[in-house]
Amino acid sequence: MTQIALTIAGSDSGGGAGIQADLKTFALHCVHGTSALTCVTAQNTLGVTQVEAMTVSMVKAQIEAVGSDFTVNSVKTGMLLHGEIIEGVAESINKFGFSKLVVDPVMVSRAGVQLIDDDAIALLTKLLIPQAAIVTPNRYEAEILSGLTINTIEEVKQAAVAIYERLGAKVVLVKGGGLLNSHRGTDIWYDGTELKILSEKAIETSNTHGTGCTLSAAICANLALEQDLWSSVIAAKKYVTAALKNFLNIGAGNGPVGHFFPLIKKI
Numbered sequence: 001m002t003q004i005a006l007t008i009a010g011s012d013s014g015g016g017a018g019i020q021a022d023l024k025t026f027a028l029h030c031v032h033g034t035s036a037l038t039c040v041t042a043q044n045t046l047g048v049t050q051v052e053a054m055t056v057s058m059v060k061a062q063i064e065a066v067g068s069d070f071t072v073n074s075v076k077t078g079m080l081l082h083g084e085i086i087e088g089v090a091e092s093i094n095k096f097g098f099s100k101l102v103v104d105p106v107m108v109s110r111a112g113v114q115l116i117d118d119d120a121i122a123l124l125t126k127l128l129i130p131q132a133a134i135v136t137p138n139r140y141e142a143e144i145l146s147g148l149t150i151n152t153i154e155e156v157k158q159a160a161v162a163i164y165e166r167l168g169a170k171v172v173l174v175k176g177g178g179l180l181n182s183h184r185g186t187d188i189w190y191d192g193t194e195l196k197i198l199s200e201k202a203i204e205t206s207n208t209h210g211t212g213c214t215l216s217a218a219i220c221a222n223l224a225l226e227q228d229l230w231s232s233v234i235a236a237k238k239y240v241t242a243a244l245k246n247f248l249n250i251g252a253g254n255g256p257v258g259h260f261f262p263l264i265k266k267i
């Protein structure tokens with residue numbers, strides 16, 4: 001049987017993050033990838049130079065086209081840009097009752113660039129995070145969502161608990177890529193009862209563009225393949241770590257992870 005995943009996210013012209021990272025990740029998991037594009041970024045390894053939103057009606061029409069024709073096994077959201085797009089996406093998600101929902105609350109990139117309007121943060125928090133099976137903020141997004149400052153692993157844990165308690169998230173996975181050197185491979189899971197540490201040795205590279213999108217897309221793909229949430233996260237962490245080890249040294253800035261490593265290398 002063919003499993004189908006849907007990504008609702010922005011385009012990265014450089015191909016390392018956003019919808020391009022998601023579709024590659026779905027493909028490498030043998031999951032049929034579908035997409036609803038929210039915005040287009042002119043972006044490369046050096047940064048974002050321009051952003052243009054899709055209309056809300058076009059975003060909803062894409063979700064409608066996919067949801068009305070296919071059995072969608074899982075969904076992820078990425079860069080949503082505006083409050084109006086978030087409202088439209090939340091409406092469409094409710095309409096189709098997508099239950100295996102991964103919300104990557106894309107607000108600030110690892111490079112510290114804001115990727116969402118200020119007023120959209122409150123709507124993301126109100127309309128999407130409570131619907132999600134799992135929410136996957138990076139260090140900076142976790143600071144915004146929890147209102148806490150994060151420098152240490154202890155503070156990552158406090159932020160994960162705060163996001164769970166304040167925002168009604170079912171499971172919170174705070175990603176540690178933006179932490180200090182030795183903690184860069186450490187993520188924290190909190191599900192209301194247990195705090196779990198997912199730790200991989202930090203990889204020495206600046207070619208980390210798209211790690212967050214890739215992790216959430218891999219979780220989404222594993223959910224589509226009917227793995228439970230914890231197994232999906234463990235397997236996704238393995239995939240992103242291997243993709244990072246096989247980073248692509250392209251462009252003048254921070255290159256992307258190598259999504260297609262299973263096809264070319266044995267690791």
Ligand SMILES: Nc1ncnc2c1ncn2[C@@H]1O[C@H](COP(=O)(O)OP(=O)(O)OP(=O)(O)O)[C@@H](O)[C@H]1O
Binds near residue numbers: 017208
């Ligand atoms: N240098 C590194 N070594 C090992 N693991 C890393 C490294 N950088 C990131 N990771 C892992 O990659 C995953 C994504 O985390 P990260 O904090 O980079 O997300 P992000 O900021 O949303 O990424 P991006 O904005 O580039 O898409 C996490 O599992 C994190 O632990």
Ligand SMILES: Cc1ncc(CO)c(N)n1
Binds near residue numbers: 010012019041106213
């Ligand atoms: C389109 C897009 N989505 C997400 C991110 C976060 O890495 C990015 N840089 N660009």
